Amino acid sequence: MTLDKARQLDAADPLREMRDRFVLPEGIIYLDGNSLGALPKVTSAHLREIVERQWGADLITSWNRHGWIDWPERIAGKLSPLLGAKPNELLIADSTTVCLFKLLSAAVAGRPGRSTILTQRGNFPTDLYAAEGLIRLHPNLVLKTVGADELPEALGGDVAVLFLTHVDYRSGMRHDMAALNAAAHSVGALTLWDLSHSTGAVELDLNGSGCDLAVGCGYKYLNGGPGAPAFLYVAERLQASLDSPISGWMGHANPFDFGPSFVPADDIRRFLTGTPSILSLAALECGLDTFSGVSCEWIERKAEGLTSFFVEAVETLCGDEVVLASPRDPGLRGSHVVFAHAQGYAVMQALIARGIIGDFRPPNLMRFGFAPLYNSYEDAWLAAEAISQIIHDHSWDRPQFLGRKRVT
Numbered sequence: 001m002t003l004d005k006a007r008q009l010d011a012a013d014p015l016r017e018m019r020d021r022f023v024l025p026e027g028i029i030y031l032d033g034n035s036l037g038a039l040p041k042v043t044s045a046h047l048r049e050i051v052e053r054q055w056g057a058d059l060i061t062s063w064n065r066h067g068w069i070d071w072p073e074r075i076a077g078k079l080s081p082l083l084g085a086k087p088n089e090l091l092i093a094d095s096t097t098v099c100l101f102k103l104l105s106a107a108v109a110g111r112p113g114r115s116t117i118l119t120q121r122g123n124f125p126t127d128l129y130a131a132e133g134l135i136r137l138h139p140n141l142v143l144k145t146v147g148a149d150e151l152p153e154a155l156g157g158d159v160a161v162l163f164l165t166h167v168d169y170r171s172g173m174r175h176d177m178a179a180l181n182a183a184a185h186s187v188g189a190l191t192l193w194d195l196s197h198s199t200g201a202v203e204l205d206l207n208g209s210g211c212d213l214a215v216g217c218g219y220k221y222l223n224g225g226p227g228a229p230a231f232l233y234v235a236e237r238l239q240a241s242l243d244s245p246i247s248g249w250m251g252h253a254n255p256f257d258f259g260p261s262f263v264p265a266d267d268i269r270r271f272l273t274g275t276p277s278i279l280s281l282a283a284l285e286c287g288l289d290t291f292s293g294v295s296c297e298w299i300e301r302k303a304e305g306l307t308s309f310f311v312e313a314v315e316t317l318c319g320d321e322v323v324l325a326s327p328r329d330p331g332l333r334g335s336h337v338v339f340a341h342a343q344g345y346a347v348m349q350a351l352i353a354r355g356i357i358g359d360f361r362p363p364n365l366m367r368f369g370f371a372p373l374y375n376s377y378e379d380a381w382l383a384a385e386a387i388s389q390i391i392h393d394h395s396w397d398r399p400q401f402l403g404r405k406r407v408t
């Protein structure tokens with residue numbers, strides 16, 4: 001484990017040239033692409049073009065002239081190879097939370113007579129809150145949360161939907177999607193996956209693994225920009241039988257007929273609600289284009305390679321000062337890893353002050369995300385060295401690193 005070894009691995013990396021697709025500031029090692037992806041080089045000019053030529057010069061004619069009206073489906077189609085899903089099963093819309101709410105509600109309504117929404121204890125808060133919100137509207141529903149290893153036995157005939165985050169936002173633990181889909185289907189339940197920490201980071205095969213429904217963030221590994229819209233997936237076989245609870249004109253079969261009551265589109269568009277956010281879609285398209293020509297198998301292998309190299313480097317350099325709080329087996333995790341340290345928050349602040357950007361999750365977890373397209377083995381090595389130095393010389397123990405900021 002040395003810097004030389006890291007450089008050898010970088011030289012052999014089939015994705016090494018992808019880094020050039022991004023603006024990566026000099027002197028910064030960015031290990032937070034699992035929270036906010038880096039800026040693609042083409043985004044600024046593309047946005048300027050959309051703003052000045054399409055919005056500025058072509059004004060409202062752009063809905064037809066530049067096909068704005070179809071962007072939620074057209075741009076979502078670019079996710080098809082990353083997700084292993086058909087283009088007509090995908091949409092870009094809303095935020096992840098809103099998409100979750102819509103699909104959770106659709107799933108429950110699609111399984112009448114069943115009242116349980118089953119999920120994992122410690123699921124991402126917004127997923128839990130969305131389910132709680134749905135239950136406030138339908139007090140007959142129950143949210144059941146169990147540990148990851150108790151999920152199969154908790155699946156009974158009362159479960160309408162099993163909804164899970166595929167790669168855990170904290171530990172990075174990855175569920176066996178195919179096995180859980182099969183288990184849920186064997187009791188007649190639907191599945192809804194939050195793919196926020198999976199898409200663009202690990203290999204996915206939604207069709208092959210029998211997924212019913214899924215959502216995910218556009219601003220993490222997909223590089224769509226801060227607050228980018230989310231995506232949603234509804235298996236083709238379910239589209240005619242499920243309905244969005246937020247029926248808006250963009251989900252109507254013929255929005256420009258301006259009819260008096262709602263008739264859902266007969267395809268994935270029934271899950272649209274209101275006017276698409278064109279500038280955000282334009283930025284997200286640039287993010288998705290950073291994956292062009294990249295195979296999911298390479299992404300998966302690079303995620304495994306980088307995270308494994310980093311774990312070994314940190315453990316070699318830091319010894320038992322830190323504890324790995326992610327699965328050790330790379331097949332069981334995504335593309336981020338967390339290490340626990342009693343002063344994890346302060347250590348992370350000290351790292352950020354040195355230009356190595358990760359983030360912190362309570363109670364004591366330092367989280368490091370490795371974006372397969374732009375992170376290098378050298379990044380992983382230099383970050384591990386810095387963690388070790390900060391821990392060994394106690395340079396985290398300064399007032400400016402101890403006070404909690406609003407966003408951690």
Ligand SMILES: Cc1ncc(COP(=O)(O)O)c(C=O)c1O
Pocket residue numbers: 095096097098124126127165169194196197217230
């Ligand atoms: C698993 C997961 N789901 C959802 C979200 C965020 O949802 P939204 O895009 O609605 O803010 C995050 C944000 O980090 C997340 O980690």
